Amino acid sequence: MAAPYELIYYTGVPGRGEHIRLILEEAGIPYKDTQFLSVEEAKKSVMTSLNSSHENPSYFAPPLFKHGDLVISQTPNILLYLGPKLGLAGSQENDVYRVNALALTALDLLSNEVHDTHHPIGTMLAWEDQMEESKRRSKEWVQKHLPTVFAYWQRALKNEKRGPGPWLLGDTFTYADLVLFQCLDGAHYAFPKAMKQARETGKYDKVFKLYEDVKARPNVAGYLVSERRQKYQDWGIYRHYDDNDAVAE
Amino acid sequence: MAAPYELIYYTGVPGRGEHIRLILEEAGIPYKDTQFLSVEEAKKSVMTSLNSSHENPSYFAPPLFKHGDLVISQTPNILLYLGPKLGLAGSQENDVYRVNALALTALDLLSNEVHDTHHPIGTMLAWEDQMEESKRRSKEWVQKHLPTVFAYWQRALKNEKRGPGPWLLGDTFTYADLVLFQCLDGAHYAFPKAMKQARETGKYDKVFKLYEDVKARPNVAGYLVSERRQKYQDWGIYRHYDDNDAVAE
Structure with a gap:
């Protein structure tokens, strides 16, 4: 049996992990996701990984992505790993x-x-x-x-x-x-x-x-209305503050 | 004859282009570099490329890297392209x-x-x-x-x-x-x-x-004392301001 794809990320906001979810959802591939743990368990899972020196290389921040023995970090790097495997990185040379x-x-x-x-x-x-x-x-x-x-x-x-x-x-x-x-x-x-x-x-x-x-x-639309799609919050990358909601000059 | 490697970047500071120079210098590979143009000519070369819709894909900012018909942007992406070709991206799977x-x-x-x-x-x-x-x-x-x-x-x-x-x-x-x-x-x-x-x-x-x-x-040391290595200035990514030169608490 092939090793599962596994996203290790904070739970509670879409965040950077969302890019990984979207590529897997578009491709219709099942994956494990720490978001399905409680906030506390997900945080623990992320922190255990971060403080560990046992992965190669060590990483600074999530999202992390595990596939068999490989654990890699950095959102664009994880996408680069998955893109060709899922047929979502183009078809021409380079x-x-x-x-x-x-x-x-x-x-x-x-x-x-x-x-x-x-x-x-x-x-x-x-x-x-x-x-x-x-x-x-x-x-x-x-x-x-x-x-x-x-x-x-x-x-x-x-x-x-x-x-x-x-x-x-x-x-x-x-x-x-x-x-x-x-x-x-x-x-x-x-x-x-x-x-x-x-x-x-x-x-x-x-x-x-x-x-x-x-x-x-279709796969994106189905995902966006599912419970797997998390809501933006007052923490994470994208936040809404009325004070910041500026308009064009 | 193989197509030459060509870096298109501002001239006058090491900047993000420096990462591309260093990988090529370490590998001992000759390359074209807009830094050898005048500041004005290099700026024009960068701007002509940036305002053009003729490359695929369009890019937002230099460094750009040209190899034959391919023109790519984004520092880590250019390094990713060159790394395996120059034997500087590891040797194990993944x-x-x-x-x-x-x-x-x-x-x-x-x-x-x-x-x-x-x-x-x-x-x-x-x-x-x-x-x-x-x-x-x-x-x-x-x-x-x-x-x-x-x-x-x-x-x-x-x-x-x-x-x-x-x-x-x-x-x-x-x-x-x-x-x-x-x-x-x-x-x-x-x-x-x-x-x-x-x-x-x-x-x-x-x-x-x-x-x-x-x-x-050896190749890095030779490069660093050559005239190809540009000096940091009061513009670009790395700048020195006395006001900012803070110390640890």
Whole structure:
């Protein structure tokens, strides 16, 4: 019997682990997931792994992914491992590098950057201790970064060299589309006003179309209404604070 | 004749492009590099590539790497492409994912995080317009994050499961060691006081030994004293500001 895929992550928010769930759900592959443990048990499982020196290499933070004897960390790295196995990393020579570049870029621009709007001074400080800076960074992100970021994804989706089709690689659906979807979904939660404005400009129609198209894929749609899909909270990467919910200039 | 390797990056600072230079220098492979153009010409070359929709996929930011018809972006992705070709991504099954995880972790903790100490509010604002926040984030980074980050790398280098040897994968030298070296080198420039203190505690001896061991590798040592190695400046990822040069509590 083949070894199961196993996600080790905090429970209670979608977080970075969500990218791993989405690729497995899209592929229709069963997997173990620490989210089905209690919050306390999941935390213990993550911490036991983190404090252990017994895995190779040691890792800094979850998500972790276990497959047989292999335990690896880093969201884009886990996706890179799974992508080709699940047929979601393209089909042409070097597509794996194209897909990885797109996934890394989505995570940089719409996950790490959006996270940092609520923790601009440091992740070890509570939000309450960096509220003013957080408000300033959020406004800066909405007014200056969001238009640049969305213009980039619109350009990437209009790129003729990739061929026709709605996906980042044209007519080939890959995990980069899933990553972009999840990042946009989180940004909707964090910045509902700015996302509504961005959609209404009509300038980023291909980006919002991709968001809707991924959401409507049968396996993704089924997953999103299942109890396996966790809700955003007031902790984790994507958070909503009224103070930060800035609008375009 | 095989297609040449070509780095497209800003000229004038080591920056993210430096990781690509180091892997090629260690392997002793010739490469084209826009740093040998004038600042103006290099900027033009980067901008022409960035504004073009003719590459597949479109990319958001340099470094870019060209090899024949392929043009890819994202530092860890370029390293992933080159690593196995240059024999610097390990030799065991799945080592490529171990090396990628380590490289991504070094870039997160010691490149992106250190960059953000001087731009906590936004990359489109000048440092002068976020000086106070920058000073606060730098102090937070030095006092809270640096000890955690260095304890992690020390743990990774003491991990017995990886086997004996001074490198992150034990006795197998990989590009993850090069990435960690370059990140530590940049951190020395940005935070000389804190790095000196960290070294003197003796708690991170394996981390500083790796730094020295990489620096002493013949091809790396030759490169570092060549004119191809650019100097840190008051722009780019690693910057030194006296105001930010915090000390441990």
